[in-house]
Amino acid sequence: MYRDQIFEIHTRLLREAYGSDFLFMDNNAHPHNLPHPFAITVFEDHLFWTDWQTKSIHKANKFTGRNATTLHTKLHFPMDLIVVHPLRQPYVRDPCAEDNGGCSHLCMPNNVSYTCLCTVEAPVQVDEKTCSKGK
Numbered sequence: 001m002y003r004d005q006i007f008e009i010h011t012r013l014l015r016e017a018y019g020s021d022f023l024f025m026d027n028n029a030h031p032h033n034l035p036h037p038f039a040i041t042v043f044e045d046h047l048f049w050t051d052w053q054t055k056s057i058h059k060a061n062k063f064t065g066r067n068a069t070t071l072h073t074k075l076h077f078p079m080d081l082i083v084v085h086p087l088r089q090p091y092v093r094d095p096c097a098e099d100n101g102g103c104s105h106l107c108m109p110n111n112v113s114y115t116c117l118c119t120v121e122a123p124v125q126v127d128e129k130t131c132s133k134g135k
Contacts, residue, residue: 050078
C-alpha cells in the first residue's frame with residue numbers, strides 16, 4: 001500500500017513536470033512516450049525505469065530526457081529496478097580482512113565486530129581467538 005502511494009506521487013510529479021504524456025528523446029531526437037512507467041531509479045547522469053505496458057527497461061539523461069534507450073525487452077511485468085555499482089555500495093570495514101581478525105581458525109564478522117570460531121574437536125580457548133589442539 002505505502003509503495004503504491006509513493007509511486008503514485010512520483011507519477012503525478014513526473015506528469016506535472018513533463019505534461020500528460022511522459023516524453024523522452026532517443027539519440028535521433030525522436031520522442032518516446034512512457035505508457036506505464038513503474039520502477040524508477042537514478043544513477044549518475046541517467047534515469048532508469050521499467051514500463052509495464054512495453055514490459056521493458058529504459059534509460060534517459062536525467063537532466064534533459066534525451067538519449068532514451070531501451071535496455072531490455074520481453075520482461076514479465078518488471079516490478080523493481082536496482083542499480084548495483086561500487087559507487088552505490090556503503091563502505092564497510094571487515095574486521096576479519098586483516099590477519100583473519102587474529103583468529104587461529106575461522107573469523108565471522110557481524111554488525112558490531114567479529115567472533116572467532118573453532119571446530120567441535122578443537123574448542124576456542126580462553127583468549128577467544130585461539131582454538132585448542134583437540135582431544
